[in-house]
Amino acid sequence: MNALLARHRGLVALSTREVHRVMKLWTQTVIAPILSSFLFIVVFGLSLGDRIRAIDGVDYEVFIVPGLIVMAMIQAAYANNSATVFQARFDRYINDVLAAPMKSWEVNLALSLGGIVRALLIGVGLVVLALAVVDVPIEQPLVLGAALALALTLFAQFGVIAGIYAQSWDHSAFVQNIVILPLTFLGGVFYSVELLPSPWEEVSHVNPIFYLVSAVRYGFLGTSEVDPLLALAVVAALTAGCIAWTSRLFSSGRRLKP
Amino acid sequence: MSDVAHALEITGLTKTYDDGFTALEDFDLTVPAGSFFGLLGPNGAGKTTLIGSVCNLVRPTAGDIRVFGVPHSDHEARRQVGLSEQDVNLDRFLSVEETLVYHGGYFGMARRDARRRAAEMMDVFDLRGKAGVRAPMLSGGMRRRLLLARALMHEPRLVMLDEPTAGVDFELRLELWQYIRRLHEQGTTIVLTTHYLEEAEELCEEIALIKAGRLLARDTADGLRATYGADTLADVYVRAMGLGREGGARVAATMAPRDDA
Secondary structure (H helix, E strand, O other): HHHHHHHOOOHHHHHHHHHHHHHHHHHHHHHHHHHHHHHHHHHHHHOOOOHOOOEEEEOOOHHHHHHHHHHHHHHHHHHHHHHHHHHHHHOOOHHHHHOOOHHHHHHHHHHHHHHHHHHHHHHHHHHHHHHHOOOOOOOOHHHHHHHHHHHHHHHHHHHHHHHOOOOHHHHHHHHHHHHHHHHHHHOOOOOOOHOOOHHHHHHHOOOHHHHHHHHHHHHHOOOOOHHHHHHHHHHHHHHHHHHHHHHHHHHHHHOOOO | OOEEEEEEEEEEEEOOOOOEEEEEEEEEEEEEOOOOEEOOOOOOOOOOOOOHOOOOOOOOOOOEEEEEEEEEOOOOHOEEEEEEOOOOOOOOEOOOOHHHHHHHHHHHOOOOHHHHHHHHHHHOOOHEEEEEEEHHHHHHHHOOOOOOHHHHHHOOHHHHEEEEOOOHHHHHHHHHHHHHHHHOOOOOOOEEEEOHHHHHHHOOOEEEEEEEOEEEEEOOHHHHHHHHHHOOOHHHHHHOOOOOOHHHHHHOOOOOOOOOO
């Protein structure tokens, strides 16, 4: 174990730095997203839940919890990594890392880990808070674990890509506000897409976040609008695509070095 | 096999940026191990591109770069090189001590060794009292010292200093000269770029003149004066760069000690 760590000291140092950054700003990076998502659960679930009929036999306040948890987690993974990479490029302290004797996959992995740790802290915090007000089961823990691992890797890598391509803070925020947020809301976080009229139900099936929400919901509730294997396969394919993209960027140095 | 007596061996280095600008063209340079080598040239001459290429921060279009006989992108070569960049590029989230310790980690140092070395560096550069202060809260002079300390953290054998005294007051410049001289006396090879001709003359054993991505001449300061039939390094610079009377006056002004640099 020590020999393994000694071979990857750069990876350990950069990963630690990324987590250190998250923890230094913990009120902003962890507490704020937990509170805002918990408010969604309270307002939409507990206040309106009684007026909305059960979906697939699940009470509405329980139905929305998995989607809200995964929404908070993927947004955190994306926002963290796009910000940390863009800031490092903008201030040029990324040069300290790019000049170092580290393998390209080590730099990629270390930069991704900050967002993943942040998302996991938010996820755990939200589950604990949600359990205090609604009875959310975990019916399929293996599926849930796989879905979250894929989701976090996908959005951590997507954040790294955005951080590498962004030319300003606006670019990074644009992707978050104009792409991820609407797709998440339209991906069935608050409703079952089966309730939508045609063609909106069919259109929802083109939204990748629909598969992500479905897989996570199946992990929690044991019920899903699509085959959970199909949902996991779609998310896995997207994740593989993002990993291939970032690997290419880091190994070639394109966009990172002139 | 390359001659390992050379700290740096550059052959046929060309860098053309995406916008079509060629910063270096078929550039050759060797820097002997243990030497103090200066690079002089106007803005846009290719000095920073050269340093960036050696430090794997710029993707060369063509050519070969070896550090102590090893291709510059190899991890072994990267470990041998320390870089202090022209711009202050410190991690805004880290304190002085963390900046040094994390840098040591990136370059493969064990955490305990990195902490010990960071303590040494903070003593050498008079940063001990600011160990817990984040980089953005430091004065300009302290940031410069921290940049230099960071470049030396992993004990490189070749140190690239890209205008290390740009924008610092005269007192700090003298202080930095002392640090750099001491480093050279310990056997470290130093490559220095500067716009201050008196700095190059004061510190460098050998000076290369670069213009538009090409090497015009390299020699000792005395050798360059003899070659160009000039009395001062400023005259050498004016003649080598083909500057007119106005340009010559500007160059001469850089020779006088200044406290407003």
